Amino acid sequence: xxxxxxxxxLSDKQIKGFDKYKYNAVDTSPLSVYVMHPxxxxxxxxxxxxxxxxxxxxxxxxxxxxxxxxxxxxxxSFCASSREHPxxxxxxxxxxxxxxxxxxxxxxxxxxxxxxxxxxGSSTPLGELFDHGSDSxxxxxxxxxxxxxxxxxxxxxxxxxxxxxxVCWHIIGCFALSHWEKYxxxxxxxxxxxxxxxxxxxxxxxxTAVCGxxxxxxxxxxxxxxxxxxxxxxYGGSVFFSIPISLYNIYRSYRDGTGKNRGFIDAAEPTFxxxxxxxxxxxxxxxxxxxxxxxxxxxxxxxxxLLLSNAVCRLIICQMTDTRASRFNWLLLPYVGSAVLSIAAxxxxxxxxxxxxxxxxxxxxxxxxxxxxxxxxxxxxxxxxFSITSKPPKNHERTK
Numbered sequence: 353x354x355x356x357x358x359x360x361x362l363s364d365k366q367i368k369g370f371d372k373y374k375y376n377a378v379d380t381s382p383l384s385v386y387v388m389h390p391x392x393x394x395x396x397x398x399x400x401x402x403x404x405x406x407x408x409x410x411x412x413x414x415x416x417x418x419x420x421x422x423x424x425x426x427x428x429s430f431c432a433s434s435r436e437h438p439x440x441x442x443x444x445x446x447x448x449x450x451x452x453x454x455x456x457x458x459x460x461x462x463x464x465x466x467x468x469x470x471x472x473g474s475s476t477p478l479g480e481l482f483d484h485g486s487d488s489x490x491x492x493x494x495x496x497x498x499x500x501x502x503x504x505x506x507x508x509x510x511x512x513x514x515x516x517x518x519v520c521w522h523i524i525g526c527f528a529l530s531h532w533e534k535y536x537x538x539x540x541x542x543x544x545x546x547x548x549x550x551x552x553x554x555x556x557x558x559x560t561a562v563c564g565x566x567x568x569x570x571x572x573x574x575x576x577x578x579x580x581x582x583x584x585x586x587y588g589g590s591v592f593f594s595i596p597i598s599l600y601n602i603y604r605s606y607r608d609g610t611g612k613n614r615g616f617i618d619a620a621e622p623t624f625x626x627x628x629x630x631x632x633x634x635x636x637x638x639x640x641x642x643x644x645x646x647x648x649x650x651x652x653x654x655x656x657x658l659l660l661s662n663a664v665c666r667l668i669i670c671q672m673t674d675t676r677a678s679r680f681n682w683l684l685l686p687y688v689g690s691a692v693l694s695i696a697a698x699x700x701x702x703x704x705x706x707x708x709x710x711x712x713x714x715x716x717x718x719x720x721x722x723x724x725x726x727x728x729x730x731x732x733x734x735x736x737x738f739s740i741t742s743k744p745p746k747n748h749e750r751t752k
Contacts, residue, residue, distance in 0.1 A: 356720070427503075
């Protein structure tokens with residue numbers, strides 16, 4: 353069983369590329385610069401010096417995963433916050449309070465992990481990869497958690513599962529775009545909307561805990577509905593801000609010669625898995641004989657989100673090591689095959705069985721990938737992931 357935790361996903365060239373990596377990011381968000389960073393600077397001083405930065409990252413990550421699992425258990429079908437489905441009991445207030453607390457704490461831990469690394473002199477490329485890799489998974493599970501607040505059913509001020517689908521693509525798609533942008537420019541431009549959305553989500557959860565989900569339902573002054581406000585924030589933020597700004601930054605890096613100056617094919621290659629996944633998932637959802645998106649929206653979006661997360665993680669590795677990104681992700685093979693089989697063969701209930709099998713495969717494969725990449729980097733840098741203490745040399749190294 354040793355092979356399970358000793359798979360070498362990183363090539364020798366990638367491993368050595370981490371030695372040359374230097375973090376380069378730009379954060380101009382007023383909320384981040386004038387509010388969050390001063391707050392985080394104060395908070396990090398309360399953290400003991402022996403606490404590893406990755407432990408902070410992982411703790412926040414676990415909080416959001418626990419929140420996702422808890423909401424999935426209580427509201428698997430997204431009907432608990434819909435008055436069209438009175439047979440489903442509403443989610444208890446304390447769960448929303450826990451969600452808000454977890455969201456705020458996770459955002460805070462995500463904000464202080466890098467500061468803790470610099471404070472303790474334990475900064476490594478693993479820390480950034482661990483941070484952004486965790487964020488890519490969070491981007492996949494965050495939209496379904498928020499969707500639980502409104503519930504399915506447009507006539508009760510909720511939204512259809514197709515709205516959930518498009519919101520998932522907007523959120524994790526913009527996350528992928530920012531790292532493709534860094535792959536081409538060499539700079540991670542942190543979007544203004546990130547801190548605003550994290551703080552807003554915490555507030556929304558807490559308001560729901562105090563006032564109940566009913567507060568988000570109804571028509572207010574001038575026909576205002578909260579659901580349209582949230583959708584406008586998501587769609588508008590990506591279409592009018594994130595996407596144009598990222599494309600402009602890429603254009604400017606080529607114009608001024610400040611980026612990587614990759615050729616057209618080299619620059620486009622990282623987007624191939626994303627395009628394949630988008631075409632496949634959308635085609636499957638539209639032409640599914642059993643209407644799989646409506647029947648199992650949670651698993652359908654989870655599998656899609658984790659596949660995108662896996663592709664983004666591989667892109668981040670290539671971007672950090674200055675190596676060429678792959679044109680294809682092998683995890684897409686069973687996904688594309690399942691979609692084609694479901695649509696072309698009309699296999700009935702077996703379509704759901706395929707989705708369940710894909711869920712197990714994708715979750716296990718992504719976890720396996722993440723664990724082994726972390727172990728490989730820990731071995732190379734001779735560090736522990738969750739401890740600041742360095743690894744002792746191996747026996748054969750002591751004798752040299």
